[in-house]
Amino acid sequence: MLLTVLNFAGVAVFAASGALIGVRKRLDIFGVWTVAALTGLGxxxxxxxxxxxxxxxxxxxxxxxxxxxxxxxxxxIFHPQFAAFRRAVLVLDAFGVALFSASGAxxxxxxxxxxxxxTLIGITTALGGGVLRDILxxxxxxxxxxxxxQAIPALSGAGVTVLLSESSVGEDWALVAGTVLAFGFRVVAVWRNLNAPYAPDNVVNSLAMSLRRRWQNRDRGSRLRLRRR
Amino acid sequence: MLLTVLNFAGVAVFAASGALIGVRKRLDIFGVWTVAALTGLGxxxxxxxxxxxxxxxxxxxxxxxxxxxxxxxxxxIFHPQFAAFRRAVLVLDAFGVALFSASGAxxxxxxxxxxxxxTLIGITTALGGGVLRDILxxxxxxxxxxxxxQAIPALSGAGVTVLLSESSVGEDWALVAGTVLAFGFRVVAVWRNLNAPYAPDNVVNSLAMSLRRRWQNRDRGSRLRLRRR
Amino acid sequence: MLLTVLNFAGVAVFAASGALIGVRKRLDIFGVWTVAALTGLGxxxxxxxxxxxxxxxxxxxxxxxxxxxxxxxxxxIFHPQFAAFRRAVLVLDAFGVALFSASGAxxxxxxxxxxxxxTLIGITTALGGGVLRDILxxxxxxxxxxxxxQAIPALSGAGVTVLLSESSVGEDWALVAGTVLAFGFRVVAVWRNLNAPYAPDNVVNSLAMSLRRRWQNRDRGSRLRLRRR
Known part of the structure; x- marks a missing residue:
């Protein structure tokens, strides 16, 4: 029962996020509904x-x-008011991702x-709607x-749920644990503004350059030593 | 038999609309074929x-x-000539949407x-090919x-077909009724240039402003009355 | 056993091509992984x-x-070095397309x-990952x-595999023949820079114009003959 209510809450949050983007893209009411449905149910x-x-x-x-x-x-109707609740929407969205990753898994x-x-299907359930929304x-x-x-919370939520569901903890607690973990992860990531690393420009060149510098330094060092003699 | 022929007609119209967009996007013959196939069969x-x-x-x-x-x-080969038949293509496309919404449902x-x-699957059948085409x-x-x-004709066609198919009318007439209704809806919408509403800029602000105005008017009215005394 | 190894090679090549595009689009490590997974497994x-x-x-x-x-x-990590192996990557990609078209079919x-x-499913297996990558x-x-x-090699590979698999040649040789044919086709197409035709500007106009010219020439010819008399 609680799961059903929470599930509808997740669908509502995702649908609202889709509708908000639809309004921003200046779609008509059916366009907004289509994006909302795809985001919430996709x-x-x-x-x-x-x-x-x-x-x-x-x-x-x-x-x-x-x-x-x-x-x-x-x-x-009330889209300008949603701007005022940006933080609340982010928290609700984090909750939707967390719940869907655990329940999907x-x-x-x-x-x-x-x-x-x-685990992969849990991640897909949590993130698929948003990806379809953005593609649309x-x-x-x-x-x-x-x-x-965005990916790490879904991965951790789905993974922990799967692991615990096969343990003696039972499925209900597995679901709760996965949801709480994923939710906490995402909230901390937004709060502390954590980001994943980007591709380094050129690892091989950097390595080669630092090796050359070390070599030159050694060289210079030995030359200096020669002079001192 | 008639349904089969009509079905191929629907596929042909959708494929042609996809091919036309492919040609406009300057794709080669395989690109045009791919877009046509996805639109017609998607x-x-x-x-x-x-x-x-x-x-x-x-x-x-x-x-x-x-x-x-x-x-x-x-x-x-003949894409420039299709421009001359824009109205005919629109009517054929409306027919394709109508038929597919009813037959899919x-x-x-x-x-x-x-x-x-x-009903939802009927709508998806009718509109899915066009969405895939545009995404591609x-x-x-x-x-x-x-x-x-675009959505209302498909919705009405699929909905009416489903409702009637479960009544005593029988599936054949349900299909005909759904197709005719959806087709008529779309043709009228194109003909009268009907459009769905867009999101209002700010309902709460507008409401607040009109309330304030009414309040000020009442205020002014009472002041006027005061002066008159 | 060999097929399994080859299959992983195909997945690796496709995943690498997806990751390369992800790096170029300046995605973070999870974005790069997502594009790689969708390209390799999609x-x-x-x-x-x-x-x-x-x-x-x-x-x-x-x-x-x-x-x-x-x-x-x-x-x-090593994306700048991959630029140096552009030709090798193209060959590996051609191999991936060839193998997946045959094995999918x-x-x-x-x-x-x-x-x-x-045949269609073979083509979809070979080309679907790349299409999903580009849509993403x-x-x-x-x-x-x-x-x-790109389409012709996949079509020939899948088609030949299906035809041969139903003959007395047996499935193993059908797979080998389809893969080799598709691979050869693609390598030749890249090597000789073969391209499919684009849509002609206006076949009807061109035809009409060439007919008119022929007519005018005939006309002029007859006038010339008249003068000569």
């Missing part, structure tokens, strides 16, 4: 396609569709996939643009 | 993936592939999905850009 | 979704994921699809941009 649909569940559970549930519609309409475990596959509005996905470690 | 492939039909029926049918190839080649009903899922050529999909209510 | 995942294999085999295999991670990390034959579907980084896919016939 991760779950991709999960079901990968797990061979057909039709996807999101399609069978008028409740999720209603949640998406209400979220999209709310943002459509658990669903894969139920279907009987390997631990590796379940023709932007480079925020996920690969980086910024505050 | 909606049906997505429908089959969502319904768990594998491999997708479009892949099994050399007839559809031939239709796509002929449509793509025709556009490839009916196929989902056959597989045994809920009414909500069948790196444009914001026409669907979410709006313009003459 | 074609196979799409193949499995189309064939109804769930979860996709790539998700179940920590070996492929390790290959992707190693390839991505290598490119992440063979896998579809095993599942029992028609010959047409198996928000570029028009290289596939439809053309340039040295």
């Amino acid at each position: 991760g779950g649909v991709v999960r079901d396609v990968l797990l061979g569940e057909s039709p996807p559970t999101a399609f069978e549930s008028w409740e999720s569709l209603t949640v998406v519609a209400v979220a999209a309409l709310t943002v459509f 658990l669903m894969a475990v139920h279907v009987g996939t390997s631990a590796v596959a379940a 509005v023709n932007e480079v996905p925020l996920l690969i643009q980086g910024g505050n470690l | 909606g049906g492939v997505v429908r089959d993936v969502l319904l768990g039909e594998s491999p997708p029926t479009a892949f099994e049918s050399w007839e559809s592939l031939t239709v796509v190839a002929v449509a793509a080649l025709t556009v490839f 009916l196929m989902a009903v056959h597989v045994g999905t809920s009414a909500v899922a069948a 050529v790196n444009e914001v999909p026409l669907l979410i850009q709006g313009g003459n209510l | 074609g196979g995942v799409v193949r499995d979704v189309l064939l109804g294999e769930s979860p996709p085999t790539a998700f179940e295999s920590w070996e492929s994921l390790t290959v992707v991670a190693v390839a991505a990390l290598t490119v992440f 063979l896998m579809a034959v095993h599942v029992g699809t028609s010959a047409v579907a198996a 980084v928000n570029e028009v896919p290289l596939l439809i941009q053309g340039g040295n016939l």
Whole structure:
């Protein structure tokens, strides 16, 4: 029961984030609804396609569709007010990612996939909606643009859930632990502005240069020593 | 039999619209063919993936592939002449959307999905090819850009087909009714240049401002009354 | 055994090509990994979704994921050195396309699809990863941009594999023949800089103009003959 309510909360947050981007892109009300639906339900649909569940559970549930519609309409009307809640939206989004990574992974475990596959499917469930949203509005996905470690929380949440679900802890606590860990990770990453490293310009050149410098220094050192004699 | 012929007509129209965009994007003949195939068959492939039909029926049918190839080649050679038939192409495209929304929904009903899922799958069948086309050529999909209510005809066509197919009318008439309704809707939308509403700039501010004005007017009114005394 | 090793080689090459584009797009290490994984494994995942294999085999295999991670990390660190091996990368990429078109088609034959579907699925396996990569980084896919016939090698490799696999040659030799043919085709196309034709500007106008010219020439010819008299 609690899981169902939390799940709708996750869908609502994701749908609202999609609707907000739709409004910013100056789409009409159907465009905004489409982006909201794809963002809110896309991760779950991709999960079901990968797990061979057909039709996807999101399609069978008028409740999720209603949640998406209400979220999209709310943002459509009150979008300027959402700017004031930027921090709250970030926290809610972190919660959505955390919950979906854990619940997606658990669903894969139920279907009987390997631990590796379940972890990957959890990550896909959590991040798939956002990637589809960004592809639809023709932007480079925020996920690969980086910024505050979006992938790490989803990975840790899904991984811990899978590991614990196969232990004696039980699935419920596995879900809670995975969600809390992923949520904490993301909140800390946003709070401390943590970022993943970028590709170094030229490791080989840098190495070669530092070796040459060391060599020259040794050389100079030996020359200096020669003079001193 | 008629349905099969109409279905190929729908594939041909969609493939031609994809090929036309491919030519405009200055793609070579294989690029044009790829965009045409994705536009003509993409909606049906997505429908089959969502319904768990594998491999997708479009892949099994050399007839559809031939239709796509002929449509793509025709556009490839005679694309400047298509500009003259812009109105005819719009009408044919409206027909393709209408037919696919109804037939996609009916196929989902056959597989045994809920009414909500069948309606959504009908919409996806009708609009999926165009969205995939626009994503492939790196444009914001026409669907979410709006313009003459693309989503409403598909929604009404799929919804009516699902509702009627479960009534005593029978599936054949459900398909006809859904197609005709969706087609009519789209043609009227293009003809009267109907558009969906865009997000208001700031509902709360507008409301606050109109309240303030009313308040000030009342205030001024009372002041006037005071003066009159 | 050899096929497994070759398959990992194909995944590694594709993942490296994806990682290279990720580095060029200035993504962080997780972004680079994501693009690498989608490029290396995307074609196979799409193949499995189309064939109804769930979860996709790539998700179940920590070996492929390790290959992707190693390839991505290598490119992440040594990317400037890869520029020096552009020719080698092209050859390896041609090998990856060739192998995946043949092995994807063979896998579809095993599942029992028609010959047409198996060929299409082979092409999708070979080219799907690259298309997903380009969509993710928000570029028009290289596939439809053309340039040295990317589609033809995949088509020939998949087609020959399917045809031979149903003959007395046997599946192993069908795979070898398809791979070699596709590889040879692509290498020759890159080497001789072969390209597919683009859409003619206006066939009807050109035809009309050449007819008019011929007519005028005939006319002039007859006038000349008149003068001569």
